[in-house]
Amino acid sequence: MSILHAKNIHAYFGTNHIVKGISLETEPHQVTAIIGPSGCGKSTFIRCLNRLHEETPGARAEGSVIIDGENIYGERVDPVSIRRKVGMVFQKPNPFPGMSIFDNVIIGLRLTGEKNKEVLASVAEESLKDAALWDEVKDKLKTPGTSLSGGQQQRLCIARALAVEPKILLMDEPTSALDPIATSKIEDLLSKLKKKVGIIIVTHNMQQAARISDTTAFALMGELIESGPTSSIFTAPRMQQTEKYITGRFG
């Protein structure tokens, strides 16, 4: 059973038709990587998977996304509740300024009305452990999140996303601002995390997609050209355009 099934997604900025009918199904306990040239609509597409796209003025999306048997574009669905189910981590780490490490992690839970100190503390610890950050910050939970290194900040954002127990974690080029060591920490982390949450990651780094994902999807000019097991996409893709892109002979 798929954990997320996007069907025929179209996305627009005003009259600009950016995502042109992409369908994608992801399995539980898997990392799905989306690759494709810059500007092809990868970020726009994954922002449709938690209804973030429509927050941009003038932007609109069509299609359906089935998560847990429910269409998140259904009539009575509250977009905010969707974003708890479908967490997101962005390219630039964005811990909330002026907030401690601890508060950064539990902010989502606080917003849902959770006040029990013990619950908050145990969720913070568990989330930070899941994000492989606990050992590095357990003695300074009260210091500002922004005082951490870039790689640590990104893992803090992952912990923040995990704290509300999402089904799916969307990651938009989460390591592109990080050095190789911080990058490999996050890559290692993903292979453990996928046991808990489904992961969809956009990456412009093909070697990264090859290393960490189970399924790879290749997008081009707003369309999905091909998706399949990562090992076949990178050794013997079916489509010419995929072949050209991943061998660097594009355009």
Next chain:
Amino acid sequence: MKESMFDVSLRELKELLLRMSDLVERSIEIATTALEQQDPHSVHKVFSLEKQINQCHLMVDAQCLNLLALQQPLAKDLRLIVAIIKINTDLERMGDQAVNIATNTERYLKQPPIKPLVDLPCMFAEVRAMVRETFTCFVQNDVALARSVVKRDDRVDALKHKIFLDTLEVIKSDPAKIEQGLSLILVARNLERLGDHATNIAEDVIFAVTGEDIRHAPRVETMIY
């Protein structure tokens, strides 16, 4: 489109492999012609060719390793390099087999011939043609030709079998011919191995071009008969 640095390295690598296959082809030609014409005077060339082949063997491997480490090729580029690494091994062994044929020929020609050679020249022709076709399909990415090379190997195997049996009869009837008979049997065996290496290369070409691995697949022929 301008050739990228990677494409240049890939082209140079292919050229090196072609030089190597040319050396292999020449050494097979010399070794088999010596036996066919019962004239051992040029077999020493096979030994020096083998040294050059070994040099190429090392160079090809080093270049492949570099390309893998530095360029991290994918898809058809990755398949091509993996195929070249394997083809390189086969070519080097083919050089060794040419040397074996040369050595067996020298030994055989130390005494007067024990029998007229009938099937062996056929096998020479078959194997040389097979080797040439293998190299052609590599140069031209010709999958259809590669598939026909793979099929051709059955004929080589059949000829080897026939030479084994015929030579065995000659030996049985006259034990004085054992040593020379054995040389002929060994040459047939060396040729059969050459055919196997050519087949491997053809299979690697098919893999590099299409991504399809046809090794160990049951052949229609063997399923029918």
